[in-house]
Amino acid sequence: MPTPRSTRADIAQQILDHARRLFAAHGFDGVSLADISKRVGIRKPSLLYHYGTKDTLRQAVLEQLLAHWNDVLPKLLMAATTGSEQFDAVLSKTVAFFAEDHDRARLILRELLDRPQQMQPLIELHVRPWVTIVSNYIRRGQEQGRVRFEADPQSYVAHMTVLVIGSLATFETLVALAPEHEPRELLLERHTAELLRIAKTSLFRPRPAGVASQANESPH
Amino acid sequence: MPTPRSTRADIAQQILDHARRLFAAHGFDGVSLADISKRVGIRKPSLLYHYGTKDTLRQAVLEQLLAHWNDVLPKLLMAATTGSEQFDAVLSKTVAFFAEDHDRARLILRELLDRPQQMQPLIELHVRPWVTIVSNYIRRGQEQGRVRFEADPQSYVAHMTVLVIGSLATFETLVALAPEHEPRELLLERHTAELLRIAKTSLFRPRPAGVASQANESPH
DNA sequence: GATCCTCCCTACCACTCGGTAGTCTGAGGA
DNA sequence: TCCTCAGACTACCGAGTGGTAGGGAGGATC
The missing domain is CATH 1.10.357 (Tetracycline Repressor; domain 2)
Structure with a gap:
């Protein structure tokens, strides 16, 4: 019961992980925020909540x-x-x-x-x-x-x-x-x-x- | 008088040259057709007349x-x-x-x-x-x-x-x-x-x- | 129980993208 | 002289971009 599903706040880390993989594979300009958020399983604005800007990410x-x-x-x-x-x-x-x-x-x-x-x-x-x-x-x-x-x-x-x-x-x-x-x-x-x-x-x-x-x- | 200014049809080569430089510097996804055509000094559709597609270029x-x-x-x-x-x-x-x-x-x-x-x-x-x-x-x-x-x-x-x-x-x-x-x-x-x-x-x-x-x- | 606060959502925005349609111009050939 | 046609243009399109506004659910705190 203590945060059973996704352990809150490590979402940021998941975003980071997927972003790293995608950036490495296709380059910064070759990856959209939609691509990343889709992998993580959240919506684009949720991603931007954690990292206010693509460049910040x-x-x-x-x-x-x-x-x-x-x-x-x-x-x-x-x-x-x-x-x-x-x-x-x-x-x-x-x-x-x-x-x-x-x-x-x-x-x-x-x-x-x-x-x-x-x-x-x-x-x-x-x-x-x-x-x-x-x-x-x-x-x-x-x-x-x-x-x-x-x-x-x-x-x-x-x-x-x-x-x-x-x-x-x-x-x-x-x-x-x-x-x-x-x-x-x-x-x-x-x-x-x-x-x-x-x-x-x-x-x-x-x-x-x-x-x-x-x-x-x-x-x- | 024999094609005095820009020697026609080497426009294609100019496009190629600028595209090469820009692609090398910023990557394919980091360069827009507008960027390239601006360097060449023509409009985007003119560029697409020579190379029908960005990928063709x-x-x-x-x-x-x-x-x-x-x-x-x-x-x-x-x-x-x-x-x-x-x-x-x-x-x-x-x-x-x-x-x-x-x-x-x-x-x-x-x-x-x-x-x-x-x-x-x-x-x-x-x-x-x-x-x-x-x-x-x-x-x-x-x-x-x-x-x-x-x-x-x-x-x-x-x-x-x-x-x-x-x-x-x-x-x-x-x-x-x-x-x-x-x-x-x-x-x-x-x-x-x-x-x-x-x-x-x-x-x-x-x-x-x-x-x-x-x-x-x-x-x- | 009211109030935050965190975090995600839907809806939307202005802008840029690659690409298309269709027009205009000017040189070359008949 | 008229026609053709290559090659440039203006205007426009739909899709996708990064980013914003604002709302709502749920947990913690008083």
Whole structure:
């Protein structure tokens, strides 16, 4: 009997969820408030009661995404400040964040395309620290000889960001290029593994010889 | 006196040009026929005289882009079938194609996001041969020991495609992450150079030693 | 029991959308 | 000179858009 059916006030969250999915799939301009409210099972004015404006809703979706990211970020950065192959941990956790829900990558990519200049402050706030710290980590690695000196730290990080987001955002589509109908789950794993390989191989110098621990894998 | 002002019938091309720019910047749903016709300097029904439907216009924009790509593709593929560092040529020409006009990358990325399943046949037609040939080239390289055996050819090519398109589509936005206000032109050059470096380094095995010709650069 | 207040509803608004109908103009060909 | 016809125009349409006005149901508070 305590709020038996729809738990009141989490309607706002339902709206947010459906809006996120639809925006990710069809873009902000490709989705009407009627579409969203229909999915939620309410009328359009009810939706506007919770989010006074379509643009308010868009921002709310984005904020929730970024809030989640901010939750994960500190752990990533802590990992980045320590040991050597922590780079692996940072990158694969970033990949995991976007792989967990491909809408995240699609949403950010769309915002990047649709509202580039409105994204600038958000990038400054949420991406800049990540880039700075990782760049510094790379530079330190270069001084210590672990990282290829030809690498351009800032540009490298930018490319990896685009690669992670882009590859996950377009994954469903590019599945079509797979050799045969590989079980999607496996394909995703193979795909992200190759992403990590590209990132690491292009960054770190090969082990000088002698002790081996991670550098080479066995020839399948 | 021979068609002095606007050369008749290239109005269609002007429409196409403005449509391309606007679609790339704001997306198909974010642009109205009124927007486009205003840019061209004609009225909406005049636009619809040339392209009967908004969707027809969209397809025309896409077709022109793909036609241009099909112009470039054969030369790329020919280059791919020969020598060793032709890989470099293929990739950098592909990059050049998208760098020449960033709208191309943005347009394709948008189509990939907005109409994934409608893009499938186009991918099959225009991307598949590219992927297949390059993949085979990579596999041959693996057999010959030039290419890292850990690399996953098909997945690698997919990632590089996404990386090229994604990095160029979002370049203007990510300029913001640059250390200071570097002259955009230089930044683009530095950025694409790093892209090529990532692509090559993560693909080819380091030179076995002895003769050197391209593998390492001087420590600036 | 009257009064809020929250939340959803119906009805409606002005506006924009893609697209159509039909007219006018001016160059080219007979 | 007359006719044709491509190519632009004005005027208009129905559907759909984001958003507003205002009412009503139901729970909590006094």
